[in-house]
C-alpha cells in the first residue's frame with residue numbers, strides 16, 4: 001500500500017528515520033516513486049525491535065534439548081519396499097512439487113551471478129540449475145510424471161535467474177505451466193545506530209530475509225494456491241547449492257505419508273562429533289535444528305548403546321513438507337537472526353561509503369525455526385556420498401567448494 005508523503009514523513013519522524021528522505025529531491029521520478037513505495041511498506045516497529053535485540057546479549061534459556069528419533073535409509077529392511085511403494089503411488093498421482101531456494105547471495109562462493117548459474121567444472125559444463133533440473137527430470141521420468149518446479153529468487157537476482165533459464169530453454173520445463181519463479185521478501189539493513197541505510201542506487205538498502213522467508217513467500221506469491229490447483233499435497237524444499245540433492249524421493253515421501261508426519265527431513269551423519277553443522281533434535285519436545293555452538297562438548301560427543309552419536313544427524317536443507325504444514329508455518333512470523341555484514345551505503349552528505357569491515361545489520365529468518373510447528377516430524381538418515389555435495393566456498397578454501405562437489409558428483413554418476 002502506498003502512503004502519501006506526509007504520512008511517510010510522520011512515520012519516519014516517529015521512528016527516527018527522517019534521513020531516508022534526505023536525497024529524495026535528487027532522484028529521478030521513477031526512483032522517487034520506488035523509494036516512496038519502499039518507505040510505505042517498511043515495518044519500522046519490527047526493524048526497531050530487531051535493532052534493539054542486536055544490542056542485547058542473547059539470554060541463556062532453560063531449553064531442554066534432546067535427541068530426535070530417526071530412520072536410517074539403509075536399515076529399513078522390509079519397510080523400505082512399503083515406504084517406497086506408498087511414495088511412488090503419491091508421486092505418480094502428481095502429489096509432489098519441488099522448490100529450489102535460490103535467493104541467497106552466495107557471498108562465500110564469490111561468483112558474480114546467481115549461484116544456480118555457476119558451472120562447477122564438469123566436462124559437460126552444466127550449471128547448478130541444470131544439474132538440479134536433470135535430477136528432477138531423471139527421477140520423474142521413472143514415474144511418468146512431470147514434477148512441477150518452483151524457484152525462489154530474490155529481488156536482487158530474479159531477473160538474471162529468469163534470463164538464464166530463458167537462454168537455456170527452461171531446461172525442458174514450461175514457464176508458468178510446470179516451472180514457476182517467485183521472489184522472497186526483503187528487509188532493510190541498519191547501521192550500528194539503528195538507522196536504515198540508503199544504498200548506492202538512492203533507495204533503501206534491503207537484503208533478502210533469509211531462507212526462512214520461504215513459507216511466507218510461497219503464500220504471498222500465491223504459489224501454494226498454484227500447488228493446490230495442480231493437485232500437489234507434498235513439497236520438497238532444498239537449496240540451489242547441493243548438486244546431489246535428491247528431490248524426488250519415494251522413500252522419504254512414503255515415510256511422511258505412513259507416519260502422518262507433516263515434515264520429513266533428510267540427515268547425514270556428522271563427519272565427527274565436533275563438525276560445525278546444525279543437527280536435528282528436539283527442543284522442549286518439539287522438532288528443532290540445534291547449532292553446534294548451542295550444545296555442550298559433552299552432548300556433542302554423547303553416543304547411544306550402538307555407539308551412534310545422539311546428536312549426529314546433520315541438517316542438510318533437504319526437507320519434505322505437507323502443503324498444509326507450509327500454510328501453517330507461513331501464517332506465523334519466524335524469529336529473525338542478526339548478521340553483521342559489510343554494506344555499501346550513501347552517507348548523510350550524499351557520499352558513497354565502501355566499508356572494509358562489517359558496518360551494518362542484516363536480519364534473516366531460518367527455515368528450520370519453523371520445524372517446531374510440526375506435530376510430527378520424521379528424520380531419514382541418507383548417505384553423504386549419495387545426496388550431499390555442497391557448493392558453499394571458493395576452491396581456495398578447499399572444503400564444500402566446486403572441486404569437492406565436482407568429485408562427489410562424478411563419483412556418484414560414475415563419471416570419474
Ligand code: UTP
Nearest residue numbers: 101102103104105106107108208210211239240
Ligand atoms: P546459505 O545459507 O548457504 O547462503 O544458503 P548463500 O546465500 O547461498 O551463501 P553465502 O552464505 O552468502 O555464502 C543456503 C540455501 O538457501 C538459499 C540459498 O540460495 C541456498 O540455496 N537462501 C539463503 C535463500 O534462498 N534466501 C536467503 O535469503 C538465504
